[in-house]
Amino acid sequence: MEKWLLFKNTKISYTDSGKGATVLFLHGFLENKHMWNEIIPMVSKNKRVLAIDLLGHGQSGSLGYIHTMEIMAEAVFAVLKSLRIRKITLIGHSMGGYVSLALAEKKPEMIKGLCLLNSTANSDNTSRKKLRLRANKMAQLNLSNVVRMSFINLFSEKSKCDYKAEIQNALNDALKTPLQGYIACQEGMRIRPNRMTVLKNSSFKKMFILGKKDPVLSLKKGIEEAQETQSETVVLLGGHMSHIENTNNLKAAIRAFIKLC
Numbered sequence: 001m002e003k004w005l006l007f008k009n010t011k012i013s014y015t016d017s018g019k020g021a022t023v024l025f026l027h028g029f030l031e032n033k034h035m036w037n038e039i040i041p042m043v044s045k046n047k048r049v050l051a052i053d054l055l056g057h058g059q060s061g062s063l064g065y066i067h068t069m070e071i072m073a074e075a076v077f078a079v080l081k082s083l084r085i086r087k088i089t090l091i092g093h094s095m096g097g098y099v100s101l102a103l104a105e106k107k108p109e110m111i112k113g114l115c116l117l118n119s120t121a122n123s124d125n126t127s128r129k130k131l132r133l134r135a136n137k138m139a140q141l142n143l144s145n146v147v148r149m150s151f152i153n154l155f156s157e158k159s160k161c162d163y164k165a166e167i168q169n170a171l172n173d174a175l176k177t178p179l180q181g182y183i184a185c186q187e188g189m190r191i192r193p194n195r196m197t198v199l200k201n202s203s204f205k206k207m208f209i210l211g212k213k214d215p216v217l218s219l220k221k222g223i224e225e226a227q228e229t230q231s232e233t234v235v236l237l238g239g240h241m242s243h244i245e246n247t248n249n250l251k252a253a254i255r256a257f258i259k260l261c
Contacts, residue, residue, distance in 0.1 A: 004059070007078045013059035014052040014079055018044030021112075023089045023258060025051040026076065026096030028118070029185055030151055030174035032058030035093065038247050039254060047258065050083075052076055054099060056181020067184040069192045073102035080110070089261045091115040091254060094216075094240065095185065101195040104202065113205035113261030115254070118240045120217055120225060123194040132190040136183050143179050147171075156213040156239035166244045199229035206231035207257045209250065214240045232257070 005012045015033055023043055025036045033051035043049050053060035055067045055075055063071060076099060080088065089112050092100035097119025104111045124132065139146045151174045152160065155167060199206055208226040210219055212235055219235065226233040234253040238245030 005079050005082055007075045008063060010055070010061040010063050010075075011059065012052065012055075012061075012075050012079060014050055015040075016048070016050055016083070018046070018048045020047040021089070022048045022050060022085050022087065023091065024076070024080075025049065026054065026090070026092040026099050027051070027057065028092075028094030028096050029189070030057075030147060030177050030182075031093070031170070032173055034058070034173070035170070035243055038243065039251055042251055042255065043258065050079070050085075050088075052079055054096065054185075056184050057177060062178065062180040062184055065180060065184050065187065066191075067181075067188040069098045069102040069188055070106070072099045072188070073106055076103055077107060086110060087112050089113040089115075089258055091117060091257070092119060093117040093243065094119050095189060098189060098192055098195075101198050102192075104204075105195060105198045108198075108202060108204070111202070111204045113207070113257060114199075114202070115207045115209060115257050116231075117209045117250075118211055118214060118217060118242055119208075120222065121195045121199050121229065122221075122225065123192055124190055129190050132186045136186050139179060139182050139186075143182060144175055147174050147177060147182070153215060154240040155245065156211075156215065158213075159238055159241070159245045163244055170241070170244060196225070196229060199231060205257070205261045207234065207253075207260075208232070209234045209236060209242060209253050211235075211239050211242055211245070212237050214238075216240045232260070
């Protein structure tokens with residue numbers, strides 16, 4: 001069921017379905033809560049499932065021109081507080097993983113488990129920070145071209161051929177991202193801190209789901225990060241967009257993680 005909440009006078013949109021222990025899904029950059037549509041029906045059979053549109057995405061509004069991971073985590077917590085939810089299993093894709101880590105840092109007592117899907121606890125390196133700055137400058141001149149280029153590059157070459165229709169549908173959603181949301185989230189990701197200690201010092205269950213041919217995040221570094229933080233690891237074929245490129249195996253991995261929690 002589609003619902004919404006006012007956070008700092010800004011609309012936050014989310015879906016709420018099923019009954020049981022709560023599982024929260026957070027989407028990535030240029031995505032929205034509907035990226036989980038293939039996965040939520042499976043999980044909501046015996047769990048309560050929330051999926052939130054992060055600031056500047058989907059049906060949620062923007063707050064200025066810097067969406068830090070902390071302010072997005074505050075918005076997520078506002079939803080949870082309004083629903084009187086005290087414990088959650090978190091699954092965050094890419095940017096959603098960064099927000100999940102910020103929430104886990106702020107409210108560790110709430111977290112039963114945290115799954116980073118095609119995501120990392122590390123901060124951006126220097127070259128990545130420069131890319132985000134350049135992308136924001138280009139977006140002000142031609143947002144749709146920048147979104148197309150950024151989005152298509154998230155997929156492995158094989159996936160670009162195998163999942164043309166699915167990629168086009170997801171791209172259509174990405175193109176709806178407003179300029180303010182694009183710039184604010186790029187800047188927020190650029191300045192986000194390293195949160196490896198959040199995982200290292202945690203007592204909750206942890207899992208990394210990695211893409212073997214992820215063009216954004218190094219598989220080798222992802223495996224090392226999981227080992228360093230004593231997290232479970234699942235490696236899937238495909239690139240950065242496992243929910244499109246490897247749906248069935250992703251479902252199995254998420255199901256196993258939720259059971260673990």
